[in-house]
Amino acid sequence: MTTTGTATAPGGPGGAHRPLEVPGRPASLPPGARVVLKVGSSSLTRADGGLDLNRIDILAGLIARMRQRGHDVVLVSSGAVAAGMVPLGMEDRPTELRLLQAAASVGQGNLVARWQTAMSAYGVVTAQVLLTVQDVAVRSHYRTVRATFDALLSLGAVPVVNENDAVATTEFSLGDNDHLAALVSHLVTADVLVLFTDVDGLWTARPGTPGAVPVRHVVGSGQLASVDVSARGSALGTGGMRSKAQAATIACASGTATIVAAANDAARLLGETTIPQDLGTWFEPTGPHRPSRRLWMAYASIPEGRVVIDAGAARAVTVGKKSLLLPGVTAVAGDFESGSVVEVVGPQGPVARGICRYSAAELEEVIEARAHRRPGPDHVAPVVHRDDLAELPRTAG
Template sequence: MSAADAVGLRPDALPEGARVVLKVGSSSLTRPDGGLDLNRIDIISGLLAGMRRRGHDVVLVSSGAVAAGLVPLGLESRPGELRLLQAAASVGQGRLVSRWQTALSAYGAVTAQVLLTAQDVAVRSHYRTVRATFDTLLSMGAVPVVNENDAVATTEFNLGDNDHLAALVSHLVTADVLILFTDVDGMWTARPGTPGARPVRYVGGTGELAGVRVDGDAGALGTGGMATKVQAATIACASGTATIIADADDAPRLLGGRTIPADLGTWFAPTGPHRSSRRLWMAHASMPEGRVLVDAGAARAVTEGKKSLLLPGVVGVDGDFESGSVVEIVGPQRVLARGICRYAAAEIEEVLEARGRGAPAPGDHVAPVVHRDDLAELPRTAGD
């Protein structure tokens, strides 16, 4: 949708007192030689401080730790080996947060470093602790600077790219708006420069993404691309957080005043309400221990009927989990939800085996497999 078409749909300003999560990618924070762009850091720091003065709580998710560690370690490009990535992150994270702290303090803002691991959000008790930490920091006027703790993260157990991390942080702090800065002017119908490609200024739901190509690469120093940003926007919007994807070069025009120009970036409207922290944790932070496969009827009951998942709709189980574990509920076409399963995998398998023989289900299996109160639906993405 063009800027003219978006008039009346796209807000012309951030909501008064809105809580904002802002993510800046590596491509926007580094110079061509791989070093940190101190001018960009200073500009964004001044804008963040100005937003604080206008009454906004602000959280900054900053990429760039690995990039900041390349030059000191004598590395010419982003390494592929995990141990070298961790070494670069270890060296670069301190340099990165130091630059943010210096720049923000010059504008009178207090900086707080928050390094997260998958364990911090996958474990429910840790998740609550992280939420409380953010709430305290923001209530005291600090600007949390967030990154994944790449020095100890593993390829098997990490939070993914920083676009996903920013969407997760927006859940943790119940943000009103998520801003994803990159090196292009928002989302386009095709790669910028492609004949016929045009910017999309407003997205009211994932159904409007049909025909939009978002398969751009991440660049030499980053881990995400436009596809990951659209996925992050979808996740955030499904839980009540509006999202803007914009060019970091346009940050002064976007954040420097009280209005948001209609010709900048792409605005994704919220598609669902803010959800409870428990459901947000289940949907986006928990680590599922298995999968429960369901038929089309059960899929409709869970998504359209907003019902609990019952045993008759279960057609398969994947994984070895105990009662009380978080599992994914998988329909014929996609992953539908996550929830707390009231049966162990072995119990479900017994029922399925008995069904296959035409025998009655063993034991007293009348409880829902996943009760509606313990279920969190997952948003459709552009590829679903």
Template sequence: MSTVSAQVQAGRPEALPSGARVVVKIGSSSLTRDDGGLDLNRIDIMAGLVAGLRGRGHDVVLVSSGAVAAGLTPLGMERRPGELRLLQAAASVGQGNLLARWQTAMSAYGVVTAQVLLTAQDVAVRSHYRTVRSTFDALLSLGAVPIINENDAVATTEFNLGDNDHLAALVSHLVTADVLVLLTDVDGLWTARPGTPGAEPIRLVRSGADLEGVSVSGRGSAVGTGGMTTKVQAATIACASGTATLIASADDAARLLSGPRLPADVGTWFAPTGPHRPSRRLWMAYASVPEGRVLVDEGAARALTVGKKSLLLPGVIGVTGDFESGAVVDVVGPERIVARGICRYAAAELEEVLAARATGGPVPDHVAPVVHRDDLAELPRTAGV
């Protein structure tokens, strides 16, 4: 375990770990004024904080929402449109304006920025995923600050990366971040919606057990797409792969990131629940697009998650989808999706085995694992609504 990993495993730290690689995500609601325009003062403040982090020895990646919001006013739109083509138009206009503001603000501190717009294909296709990782490695090694957003101008409803909280978790994996900071308009996670009688802030989450009985429902703002549910889900995903996560209000960003202390009374710190994973397993778990599902019984699900075993044919009880050998599939237990992996059988072959088993006929002679342990990535239980 690296020195940084050891520091972030110990609970809520008093400071960001020395030399930690940090991904900072800031949402649309935190980057816009009440009238819908970009909050240039907030951008300037964040640029100074990013420069300060770099000056203290941290690599920094910024995931910035706000492209659609930045395009509303120039196009004469009063609110975020629901129609896809209008969203894409607003993103097309707003992304250039957004990046220009970040570049101007960062350059005042001598920081070089790099725009990286990602599509679902960039992370879903394994060869693209490796290329994106190499690009990030090069940019960070050269001292640049990548500014990331989804390429909303070409994203479709059927094939997109989802909200930017999920994107930030994916980026954390791509750059092997030590800490993910999700800045929003709420002071971290609360036991109930802030303002509800008896609601209290939660400052430390060590595991999913700490979230039992906690309500994280609620929709995002008028200019954003996320809410606390998406942030907790992103934190769960990031923590399962060794990246500690801090959810906090953007209003408290200066207290949190100006250093060297990390206030204990601000935001919610999610401690890592697993180690950093090899990039191949990260890709399988969070970036690949499953082509089908393999349903397994309780014993098989336990063997995969507790016993750390391969998936064998006797544990398979169903299959959905039409896929060939070598496809990525979800492995679904009685309660939830437990893993994702590369299936060594075609769907038709699994259906043949299941049909023979159901009729009492001779079962085809297959001995290879359905999904070998080396081709399997467990999925964490994420918080729901």
């Protein structure tokens, strides 16, 4: 990790300054890069809770210019609940689920209409895409969503994406929109994910804390141990810096570089071909783009159970890139059948998801026989074959 605490570097006579340069950090987006932009509620609303139409217009203009430079763009836009609060006379973001859904129902139409109006002024066609857990958790639905995105982008449209909050529940939700944006990055095989927020990127501690400096370049999948990501989101938002660090880690593990930056800096960040080095935090990809099947298993599927493994099996799966074999399984949780997606959990936590070739009952039978030192069932197939295994990145906690 490279950290930098100042926006400029001294140089030249008379205390002149030269632009900051961060070794290894890219100075521009890759030519023709496919970009996912995520804008949070706090960046799209005014102090009174209404939509900030000026901010929407600025972003619409930037998206139009990016498309002119050859970039496909997908917009993940929060703000449905915030956009519905004022028409419904709500002064504070509700906490009750039915009121959140009511606000989202009213606000989503207002939100997408504003985006359509703003982008049409620049000749850009928009398409509303509302996603639910089922749309991504079911493999056949996941493929359909991918095909829809591919068709929209090939036709030159800009998808405007949000979770369908009007029908989402606490138990069945895609999570905050930072996680949704990382998932959309996988769906469209994005080259770069941009997470706009109200803070200038990732800092070693909350901005304003003595000694806190901005982190301009993150290389590798480390645990960001020296960075405090505990700050919560705004009153209108649901995320915070932790969720952005986690989303960046997830996206980077599958080949998508990530930028976390202040929405106020959007014009400087994306308005030209170069990216100022003194803005935001650039996270380098830590892995290659993966096949859609493994992306689905790792990030979109809903595991039907857990397979607990020992330290040796965890090393074999993650370091050795091996299949998961029966001797490494120590416990099973859940009632699942053969062919189900399960979470593979090592001593340090979840390490992978995969398609299990045994039912929970079969695995429990093997574990019980082992505990009583008696011959178990004659099973030789891997519990999860390497071809059916998707490793999980360690995310910032």
